Amino acid sequence: MAARSVGRRLLIVGCIFFLAAAAQAAEIRVRVDDGAGAPVADAVLSLNRVGGTPTTPRKASATMDQHDLRFAPFVLPVQAGTTVTFPNSDNVRHQVYSFSASKRFQLSLYTGNHASTVLFDQPGIVTLGCNIHDWMVGYVVVLDTPYFAKTAADGSASIANLPAGEYVVHLWHPRIEDATSQVVEQHLVVAGAPLQRDFHLHLRAPDQSNMPPAGLEMGLGHRMRPHGT
Amino acid sequence: MELRFRTRMTVLLLALFALVQMSTFLAFYVATRQSAVSQAQTRLESGARVFTSLMDARGAQLLDAVQLITSDFGFRQAVATGDTPTIHSVLYNQGHRIQADIVVLSDLQGHVVASLDARGQPLHVDSWTTLLQRAEHDRQWSTVSMIDGRPYQLVIVPVKAPTDIAWLGMGFALDEKLARNLKDLTRLEVTFVARKSQGASWLQSTLPAMNANEGASLLSLVSTTSVSGAPVLFRVGPADYFTLWQPLKGSDTGQLGAVLQFSREGALSAYKSLERELVLIAVLSLIASLAGGLWLSRHVTRPVSRLAVAVRRIEQGNYDTDVGVDREDELGDLADSFNRMQRGIAQREQQIAHQAHHDSLTSLPNRASLQERLDQAIENAKANGHTLAVLMLDIDRFKEINDTMGHAIGDRVLIEMGRRLRESLDIGDMLARFGGDEFVVLIEGRVGAELDRAAEALCQAATLPIRIDAMELFLDTSLGMAIYPQHGATAEELLRRADIAMYDAKQSHLRMQIYQPGRDAMHLYRLSLVNDLRRAIPNGELELYYQPKLNLLTRRVDHVEALVRWNHPQHGLIPPMEFVPLAEYSGIIRMLTDWVMHEVIRQCAAWSDQDLEIGVALNLSAMDLSCGELPEVLNGYLAKYAVDPSRLILEVTETAVMRDAVYALEVLNRLRDCGVQLAIDDFGTGYSSLSHLKRLPVNELKIDKSFVLSMAEDSDDAVIVRSTIELAHNMGLKVVAEGVEDTRTLDMLHGYHCDVAQGFLISRPLPEKEATRWLQRSQNVPFEACDWDEELSEA
Numbered sequence A: 001m002a003a004r005s006v007g008r009r010l011l012i013v014g015c016i017f018f019l020a021a022a023a024q025a026a027e028i029r030v031r032v033d034d035g036a037g038a039p040v041a042d043a044v045l046s047l048n049r050v051g052g053t054p055t056t057p058r059k060a061s062a063t064m065d066q067h068d069l070r071f072a073p074f075v076l077p078v079q080a081g082t083t084v085t086f087p088n089s090d091n092v093r094h095q096v097y098s099f100s101a102s103k104r105f106q107l108s109l110y111t112g113n114h115a116s117t118v119l120f121d122q123p124g125i126v127t128l129g130c131n132i133h134d135w136m137v138g139y140v141v142v143l144d145t146p147y148f149a150k151t152a153a154d155g156s157a158s159i160a161n162l163p164a165g166e167y168v169v170h171l172w173h174p175r176i177e178d179a180t181s182q183v184v185e186q187h188l189v190v191a192g193a194p195l196q197r198d199f200h201l202h203l204r205a206p207d208q209s210n211m212p213p214a215g216l217e218m219g220l221g222h223r224m225r226p227h228g229t
Numbered sequence B: 001m002e003l004r005f006r007t008r009m010t011v012l013l014l015a016l017f018a019l020v021q022m023s024t025f026l027a028f029y030v031a032t033r034q035s036a037v038s039q040a041q042t043r044l045e046s047g048a049r050v051f052t053s054l055m056d057a058r059g060a061q062l063l064d065a066v067q068l069i070t071s072d073f074g075f076r077q078a079v080a081t082g083d084t085p086t087i088h089s090v091l092y093n094q095g096h097r098i099q100a101d102i103v104v105l106s107d108l109q110g111h112v113v114a115s116l117d118a119r120g121q122p123l124h125v126d127s128w129t130t131l132l133q134r135a136e137h138d139r140q141w142s143t144v145s146m147i148d149g150r151p152y153q154l155v156i157v158p159v160k161a162p163t164d165i166a167w168l169g170m171g172f173a174l175d176e177k178l179a180r181n182l183k184d185l186t187r188l189e190v191t192f193v194a195r196k197s198q199g200a201s202w203l204q205s206t207l208p209a210m211n212a213n214e215g216a217s218l219l220s221l222v223s224t225t226s227v228s229g230a231p232v233l234f235r236v237g238p239a240d241y242f243t244l245w246q247p248l249k250g251s252d253t254g255q256l257g258a259v260l261q262f263s264r265e266g267a268l269s270a271y272k273s274l275e276r277e278l279v280l281i282a283v284l285s286l287i288a289s290l291a292g293g294l295w296l297s298r299h300v301t302r303p304v305s306r307l308a309v310a311v312r313r314i315e316q317g318n319y320d321t322d323v324g325v326d327r328e329d330e331l332g333d334l335a336d337s338f339n340r341m342q343r344g345i346a347q348r349e350q351q352i353a354h355q356a357h358h359d360s361l362t363s364l365p366n367r368a369s370l371q372e373r374l375d376q377a378i379e380n381a382k383a384n385g386h387t388l389a390v391l392m393l394d395i396d397r398f399k400e401i402n403d404t405m406g407h408a409i410g411d412r413v414l415i416e417m418g419r420r421l422r423e424s425l426d427i428g429d430m431l432a433r434f435g436g437d438e439f440v441v442l443i444e445g446r447v448g449a450e451l452d453r454a455a456e457a458l459c460q461a462a463t464l465p466i467r468i469d470a471m472e473l474f475l476d477t478s479l480g481m482a483i484y485p486q487h488g489a490t491a492e493e494l495l496r497r498a499d500i501a502m503y504d505a506k507q508s509h510l511r512m513q514i515y516q517p518g519r520d521a522m523h524l525y526r527l528s529l530v531n532d533l534r535r536a537i538p539n540g541e542l543e544l545y546y547q548p549k550l551n552l553l554t555r556r557v558d559h560v561e562a563l564v565r566w567n568h569p570q571h572g573l574i575p576p577m578e579f580v581p582l583a584e585y586s587g588i589i590r591m592l593t594d595w596v597m598h599e600v601i602r603q604c605a606a607w608s609d610q611d612l613e614i615g616v617a618l619n620l621s622a623m624d625l626s627c628g629e630l631p632e633v634l635n636g637y638l639a640k641y642a643v644d645p646s647r648l649i650l651e652v653t654e655t656a657v658m659r660d661a662v663y664a665l666e667v668l669n670r671l672r673d674c675g676v677q678l679a680i681d682d683f684g685t686g687y688s689s690l691s692h693l694k695r696l697p698v699n700e701l702k703i704d705k706s707f708v709l710s711m712a713e714d715s716d717d718a719v720i721v722r723s724t725i726e727l728a729h730n731m732g733l734k735v736v737a738e739g740v741e742d743t744r745t746l747d748m749l750h751g752y753h754c755d756v757a758q759g760f761l762i763s764r765p766l767p768e769k770e771a772t773r774w775l776q777r778s779q780n781v782p783f784e785a786c787d788w789d790e791e792l793s794e795a
Ligand SMILES: [Cu+2]
Pocket: A093, A094, A095, A130, A131, A132, A133, A136
């Protein structure tokens, strides 16, 4: 019985390899922890095809909301060329800015639906701050690949429909050691079979000054919600 | 050397005072020093607090400044975009505003983007990366650190947009300006010190000047000891400092700190003037106490010195000056006592001097003062060619007055005599009591008739009867005179020759005699006789003669009187009258009497052998009666020769009995108890009365021959003889009459019933052999005056 099941599995793997080589797409699943077993959320996984023709930026759009005096989401990965909308879900004013080299801008976001949009056409990490609320930090990770995902709270992320080929795997996180994205796997060969990877990221300690004041969050949040809806 | 009392007292007072002053000052000194130390400590501690809070304030100022900068959006934008001019302008602006000495901006990797000094000039910063490592950890770091060898108080914060994009540091230098500033605030000397593991290496100080050695030692002090806590004393240049080490907050393990110092002078300066005042007060009061001590010691010691001077004066015999201490206290009392003592001494000395020179009984000058005066007078006379006369006077038989009437009367006689003699003399003449009843008069400068008149006046005064109580005494005196220079050249010679003259006067029954040249040879002769007398008995020069005594009743001779004769080898026969007084005078009389007694008793025995039962009378002198052994000696001889005691008659003179009446009476009684007969010799010559004789155990009375010799011619004497015989008979006494030299007298005596007659009429004293023969012949023949003598001699 045991011999049979082993034989079957080998058969399945062989099939996936074959399929990948032969067929069009596959899925990759990753789990990211901090090396001590704790799941790392908000890590951005991106895969760049080796030797592949650079994909033309898609005309895509995304949203970076201000909610409860925070950027939401905290980390927003986008493919270069994406237009990000900055709505304001709080009933206070925000003044969002970025001094990042890939995209510098300033937005005055008044209460109400005066949403502004910003086109992120250069790949890079864009750190978002609010001139009014110093603790507010958000990231727009502008990538030059369509294959990316962001880890959930359990540290898992997946990318489906990966065309077969060879990829360089990058991981990035706001608290990553040297602030730039890390290559976690240089030669990832995607055939037809789904891939499973576990990655470890060594992170800096969270900067307390980038945490919103506890009382303020609570007070504002509760009070503003009835107005907001 | 012994210090004088006064000096010692002053010194003691001063020393005591100085001691008190010194201990006060010492207490003050210690207290102020202690207070200065604790004050210094307080100052240092409060200085340290001021220093710390100042540093805190400056830290806060820095923090404010950097926060102001980092919260500025424009600045953040400038940093984020690398807008260097903007960055510079902001840093300069804010740095200048708070006068920061250093402003540094670096990227996250520590690469310095901009660095400015206080003047906005670029500043090279080397060690920034090292500092950032600490800053990254603390995120907002206040520190005191060395940057390029200089110390800074620094605040380093991140520049956020919104995450860290750069580091901004701003700081103040710990320089001399700050030190001075701190000094102004705390009034402490401030030295910034950076310590390294190999000793402190850097200093910034407000101290006036520190040489290399002092600097090094301060550094080593700081590096080796934990000076924090209690301040220690540290010397810089001429001054001492209380020193406290104050590490700076935020410096790496206390490597940077401040040495706070408070000068000892400063701490003591508050007390300095007080100390000066105290010293001044001490000096002034010391001077005052010196003066007071001197005054006090003088006040006490001056009278004492005066007393000492007075004592020395008294020692030298000067009693005239009183001690001049006029005070009301004990010293005054002492001085008064001193004066009294001095007067007392003077008085007593005078008394003693008086006694030394005067006779206590008569108050006349004594022999010693006479001697003195006489010597002086001779000196004067010799010098001036004057003469002077020495007159010696005594009372005849004064001894008898003393013996019979007692010394009290004798003394009164002498006093009266002295007084009289004195009155009869000129003031310039000297009268001295020479001893006993002898008076000596010294008359200077008078010669011839003048001198004679003076001597005559003296004699007359002396012979006036003296009345004592109810009695009148008629005294005879003898006066001898010697004249300088003819009779002698020395006091001794003059006195001796006056004495000889007086003796001669007495012998010749003259009241006055001037010294006859050569008379002192006689005197010397008498002295030589005394010596010869001592040898007379052993040499057999003495011989007894016997004078028969006629019993008037029986007309026979049954008694003889033994009379001693001295056959001197050179001078021949010497009568008893001459040598007995010498024997009495020289004490030989005892020996003489002993010899006579022995000879008489032996003779009695010898006569008994020849059938001559003759009684023998012998003479005792006054001195014999004072010898208690006489009866025993007598008994011994009587027993030896077996002689009937009743054959022996012992004759004593009235005066001999009177001399020491009580003892003499006792001896007489004991003699009578021996069985011998006792007779009173020479009756009528003394002062005793018959009634006085009644008490004496005598058997016989011998009437003195002076009465008997003249009774045939002098009826007065005959009456005396007759009444004496009658009275004696009434008292039961036999009467012997001496000096019977003629038959008429014998007849008269017979008529008066006199018992015994003795005298040349019966026989002269005969030597032993003749006497024996005479007695043998006379036994058979009764006495008939007319022919008896012849008869006997024929036979
Ligand atoms: Cu905001």
